[in-house]
Amino acid sequence: MKTHQLPNDAPYSDNQRAWLGGFFAGLHSQLVQNSSNAQTARTIHILYGSQTGTAESVARDAVKVAKAHGLNPVIKSMDEVDADALTKMETLLIVTSTYGEGEMPDNSQVLWSAVKADSMAKLENLQFTVLALGDTSYDLFCQAGIDWDNRLAELGAARLQTRIDCDVEYEEPAEKWINNVISELNPNSNDVTVNLTSVSLTPSVGDITVPSQYDRKNPFPAKLLVNRLLTTENSSKETRHYEISIAGSGLSYEAGDALCIVPTNCPDLVADILNAIECDGDEVIDGISLREALRTQFEIKTPSKELFNAIKERNQEILTEILESDYLWGRDTLDLLLENQNVAMDFYTRPKEFLALLKPLQHRAYSISSSGKANPETVHLTVASVRYNAFNRQHKGVCSTFLSDLTDENPPIRCFFTPNKVFRVPDNNDLPMIMVGPGTGIAPFRAFLQERQFRGAKGKNWLFFGDRNAETDFIYRDELEQMGKSGLLNRLDLAFSRDQEEKIYVQDKMREHGAELFAWLERGGYFFVCGDAYRMAKDVDKALHDVVKTHGEKSEQQAIDYVNQLKKDKRYVRDVY
Ligand SMILES: Cc1cc2nc3c(=O)[nH]c(=O)nc-3n(C[C@H](O)[C@H](O)[C@H](O)COP(=O)(O)OP(=O)(O)OC[C@H]3O[C@@H](n4cnc5c(N)ncnc54)[C@H](O)[C@@H]3O)c2cc1C
Ligand SMILES: NC(=O)c1ccc[n+]([C@@H]2O[C@H](COP(=O)([O-])OP(=O)(O)OC[C@H]3O[C@@H](n4cnc5c(N)ncnc54)[C@H](OP(=O)(O)O)[C@@H]3O)[C@@H](O)[C@H]2O)c1
Ligand SMILES: Cc1cc2nc3c(=O)[nH]c(=O)nc-3n(C[C@H](O)[C@H](O)[C@H](O)COP(=O)(O)O)c2cc1C
Structure with missing residues (x-):
């Protein structure tokens, strides 16, 4: 079995794009030449429903793997096809995120309205499978993917594989899904497994070296240049302007893109949580102190479903009359621990079990407030600091206050770009x-x-x-x-x-x-x-x-x-x- 390491489909520089384009074209033609059925490559359609590009990038990864297997993948955004086109497809891979409250991303809404209508034609000749992207902190986890999966089956289409629902750490399950589905579609060419997740600074493909890049897996350590209050001191809210240097990173961005910031948790909150579970923080778990793990690796503000369920199991009375989402609104992990001290103390001897109930600390996205052409070396952000009083405590948003508390003395901020290809200034300079x-x-x-x-x-x-x-x-x-x-x-x-x-x-x-x-x-x-x-x-x-x-x-x-x-x-x- 041959394993290629390919970089994730994050934004590349033009050089990297050209290089990768050449590489994939080479790999593809080599595989096609070797393939006895090159002339009759099976067509598979890959449709993505995506708001901020993650589902699109997974769909594009699927294209690369399909090509490496000698298939003929046709990739489209959901707003590039109509319902009639679905009736002509034989094999369909759907990759979709969920937005709003369990809704379709914007680019899928028109197609979805047609597909869910009573007048939609049957799809009995279609084989399909769905990869759903979502986040378990939302009530309706992966609902858009679930809706597609159910509706296509209702219309008579056959499932190639069962749907998979991916949480925020989607890379590994997505890679597995892509490789499994594609191997099933072309069983004659299953000697190629494409590893899409193992990205290092200079990933290697055979004996070739890919130029280095900064991305989600390898955030750029950027210097904060400006941290300025935009609202006045006596405002009821706090909105700040930040300028972050990307000089020397080789990165560039377009107006409309977002910058993702990888925060660390507030040391005071870490101390309060340690207090609540009666640990001193020096306990070493998997080679790292509990204190450092809570500060840098785990989401300790927004409670995970797992922590909530663990507490609920031990404290049945917590949710007799109110809905889970109502109970959780505004409450953070520390509130849950303080209000359920008998459970919190349970973790005293088992801090590892406590960590296992937390989700990994995630980056936060911010719409960039500068033009990359006018400011090639800096990125500007406009961020409302989340601060509110609830349950007799001051609460702070993790990332917005991580930023607001920074000075230029602090270590660099780890960040990466996520492009938003549709949210762009029109190419036509004359249009309003x-x-x-x-x-x-x-x-x-x-x-x-x-x-x-x-x-x-x-x-x-x-x-x-x-x-x-x-x-x-x-x-x-x-x-x-x-x-x-x-x-x-x-x-x-x-x-x-x-x-x-x-x-x-x-x-x-x-x-x-x-x-x-x-x-x-x-x-x-x-x-x-x-x-x-x-x-x-x-x-x-x-x-x-x-x-x-x-x-x-x-x-x-x-x-x-x-x-x-x-x-x-x-x-x-x-x-x-
Ligand atoms: C594509 C994209 C672009 C974005 N662009 C921007 C931007 O330009 N500027 C910007 O400021 N943000 C932006 N955001 C939002 C940003 O990513 C963060 O969600 C925001 O900064 C809060 O993150 P945090 O870590 O500070 O708060 P978290 O630690 O994530 O806490 C937020 C949570 O606190 C709770 N909460 C908040 N306020 C209250 C309240 N008053 N009462 C009770 N509970 C409350 C809610 O549960 C909320 O979900 C963007 C998000 C996306 C997805
Ligand atoms: N969870 C919350 O309760 C809460 C509250 C504020 C902000 N946020 C979040 O904080 C972040 C930053 O907030 P922000 O500064 O962008 O905006 P914001 O503080 O939410 O609001 C900006 C303006 O929009 C107004 N607004 C409220 N409801 C509206 C509606 N239905 N239609 C049009 N305008 C409306 C607000 O008015 P009024 O406030 O006077 O109604 C305010 O004037 C966002 O992520 C936002 O979602 C959350
Ligand atoms: C405003 C907003 C609403 C969201 N709503 C949901 C939701 O209801 N259910 C869910 O599982 N995920 C939800 N998500 C998470 C996204 O589906 C997830 O981040 C996904 O990876 C985004 O993929 P995309 O970049 O392709 O749009 C939401 C994200 C945002 C920013």
């Missing part, structure tokens, strides 16, 4: 952009405006921004006013929600200026939304439909079709969280 970004949702639009300025783009720009109070929370005010004066920002509509009795939100401003908004869309305008996914993005979507209906003089269904077409054309795209 409408950007809706209240709160930290403004971040990518600052980047978009910098990008348009850098390009000398003539297309019109309209920003809807808002936050709680104008006096304290009008972040980047000077810059926006300057952009207004220079003619870069053609319209700025503001919604400060708490400056008056009645709440005023960005969607109210959209409705107020609906006629003009519709006119901009009709002129080929792009509609971008960034910020809160749960309330704002849903209400803005509703307002967009209303504007199209009212000012386009359309029926309910025509307005839905119009907005769906915007999505298909990638002229309505969102970066919501």
Whole structure:
């Protein structure tokens, strides 16, 4: 059995891309030449539903493995196919993430509506399998993948393999799934196992060396250059501007991408947790002290389902009447331990068991607020620090306060980029952009405006921004006013929600200026939304439909079709969280 080490499909530099392209083409043609059935390579369709690129990158890995096996993979984003196309497919691999509250990612919504409709044709000639990406900290874990799996079976399609549901550590199960599925599809060529996860600084493929790169597996140690408060001292919230140096990394980014930060936990929280489980922290577990493991390796703020269940098993009364999600809202791991001290003390002699109940500490993503062309050596972020009082304690978000407490004296910040290929300034510099970004949702639009300025783009720009109070929370005010004066920002509509009795939100401003908004869309305008996914993005979507209906003089269904077409054309795209 031959094992190749291939890098993960994270962003590569142009050189690396060219190199890898050449390498894979070579590997492919060698395998195809050797294959007796090269002329009749079996076609497999690979569809991805992805919001921020993870599912897409897994799907692309599947393509590489399929090619290495002499198959003919056809990869598409779910918004590039219609329901009719599914009826013509014979073999389908679906890779999908889940968004919102158990919903489809944006690029799958139109296809999914058609597939779940009663009128959908049967798919009795189709064989399929699903890889679902998700996060067990959400109530509806991997729901989008579950929905696809159930619906395709209902339509008569046959499962090639049972669905797999991947949590945040998806790489290994995904690699296994890809290799298993592809070997099953081409049993004659199972002498090639592609190892997609073992990425080192200079991974080797046979005797060839891949150029080094920084990515999720190998984050770049970046220097923090600026940590500045954007809201005023007397604001009810704290939003900060960060500038991080990527000089010397060889990395580059585009406006619309996100930077992921790998945080460490607050030492005070670690100390409080050690206290609660009555350990001193010096206990050594798998070669590392308990204190250091809690600080650097485990999620100790948001409680895992496993910890919650372990506590529930021992303390039945905890959940008699209230829903788990209601109970957990705002409670962190320390709250659970303090409220269930009999259980917490159980861990005293078994700290290893306690660690086994925690999830690995994850990076957090931040939409970049600078243009990579205008700022090739720095990345700007706009971050709201999560701080709140609950259950008689001050609670802090792990990563946002890890950042806010940093000074330039601290060790470097470990970070990597995640590209968002659809959330981009239009290639056509003449088309209008409408950007809706209240709160930290403004971040990518600052980047978009910098990008348009850098390009000398003539297309019109309209920003809807808002936050709680104008006096304290009008972040980047000077810059926006300057952009207004220079003619870069053609319209700025503001919604400060708490400056008056009645709440005023960005969607109210959209409705107020609906006629003009519709006119901009009709002129080929792009509609971008960034910020809160749960309330704002849903209400803005509703307002967009209303504007199209009212000012386009359309029926309910025509307005839905119009907005769906915007999505298909990638002229309505969102970066919501
Ligand atoms: C693609 C993407 C882009 C993003 N871009 C940005 C950005 O530009 N700027 C930005 O600030 N964030 C952004 N985020 C959000 C960011 O990734 C983090 O989720 C955020 O900073 C909180 O992380 P944390 O580690 O500080 O908090 P965590 O330790 O993860 O804690 C957050 C949790 O605390 C609880 N909580 C928070 N507030 C309250 C409250 N008032 N009452 C009770 N419980 C509460 C909730 O359970 C919440 O899930 C983005 C997210 C994604 C996915
Ligand atoms: N879990 C929470 O309770 C909570 C609260 C705030 C922020 N967050 C999270 O904290 C991070 C940063 O927050 P942020 O600074 O971007 O934004 P934010 O503080 O959530 O809100 C920014 C602005 O959006 C307004 N808003 C609230 N509901 C809205 C709706 N349905 N439609 C349109 N606007 C609405 C807010 O008004 P009002 O606040 O006056 O209603 C405020 O003026 C995000 O990850 C966000 O999800 C969570
Ligand atoms: C706003 C938001 C909502 C999410 N909702 C869910 C969910 O309901 N269920 C789930 O299992 N995962 C959920 N996730 C986790 C994503 O599915 C997971 O991070 C996935 O790997 C993202 O893949 P993508 O980059 O291809 O979109 C959510 C993530 C975000 C940022």
